[in-house]
Amino acid sequence: MSDLSTKEIVKKYGFRFTKSLGQNFLIDDSVLMDIVEGANVSSEDLIIEIGPGVGTLTKELLKRAKKVFSIELDADLIPILKEELKEFNNFDLIHKDALKVDFNSLTGEEKSIKVVANLPYYVTTPIIAKLLNDKFNFKSLTIMIQKEVAERIAADPNTKEYGALSILVQYYCDTEIVRKVAPSSFIPQPKVDSIVIKLNKLEKPRVIVKDEKLFFRVSREAFNMRRKTLWNALKALKIGSDLMEKAFINARIDSKRRGETLSLQEFADLSNAIYDLNQ
Known part of the structure; x- marks a missing residue:
């Protein structure tokens, strides 16, 4: 050899x-x-x-x-x-x-x-x-x-x-x-x-999400424009303002925060809140 x-x-x-x-x-x-x-x-x-x-x-x-x-x-x-x-x-x-x-x-x-x-x-x-x-x-x-x-x-x-x-x-x-x-x-x-x-x-994903596609889309959009607040960055999701506002309240996340401040769990909470309101 x-x-x-x-x-x-x-x-x-x-x-x-x-x-x-x-x-x-x-x-x-x-x-x-x-x-x-x-x-x-x-x-x-x-x-x-x-x-x-x-x-x-x-x-x-x-x-x-x-x-x-x-x-x-x-x-x-x-x-x-x-x-x-x-x-x-x-x-x-x-x-x-x-x-x-x-x-x-x-x-x-x-x-x-x-x-x-x-x-x-x-x-x-x-x-x-x-x-x-x-x-x-x-x-x-x-x-x-x-x-x-x-x-x-x-x-x-x-x-x-x-x-x-x-x-x-x-x-x-x-x-x-x-x-x-x-x-x-x-x-x-x-x-x-x-x-x-x-x-x-991992044997199973680190956080529980109800819709993986939505979870990753929310995180991608949140980082697309890093200087924007979550409220402005997530307008790309084309979800009504009333529904979006409710999702932030339900997830207990301030919409004025930027994506880079959210933990993995918080991204899961926010995407799950959006998913629930769309059902």
Whole structure:
């Protein structure tokens, strides 16, 4: 089995990075091992890896996991991955855009599913949103993402980072920062710091909501115009003023507050109040 480093594999195949795909390959072994350890991969786990690059992280996952599905968009990486990982019979390579994969069909009845990814920054939020909104039955998601996005995911109310992404992730998951990662840990080097963050899926959502679609719409609209009061921001819902006023009273929330001041529970209370009045 080849034990070439990421740099050596890139050189061996003359691989050229595609800027439009946001490719930054990890070259720091300590970070790689921290991802594997952070994901707590065991022989019971089916791993979904998004963006395997040249397969250095994939190899470590394959040594520990029951099976690894690696999803790669770049056609130039497919033959490299097939060659470098040909000795593993628990490896399944999927040449596809991860945003178009039906993860529930892919994993079937598997009980212990973990997602591991060194995501291109431009698809971070869409991928996270897809995995959560599609009700994909994973245990945890351990991902390398841009520092600013990780801070938004883990943000508390009354901070500038707190927003619709914080609400989405914290509704479904506990969040845990595994480690920070410097630009020098990659080739080519990104211009920003990265963070490995782990999202542990809750058995049931953190708060009780009567209509999830409405709950997320209320939170999105509340953050769309951050400087606006809730009263003005939620005009986008096109609900009558009398009904909206009553919803604020029933939820015990001051309509002059801004969205960034509301906790997850308060967003649930407000969306539930609106739902009740519309029945």
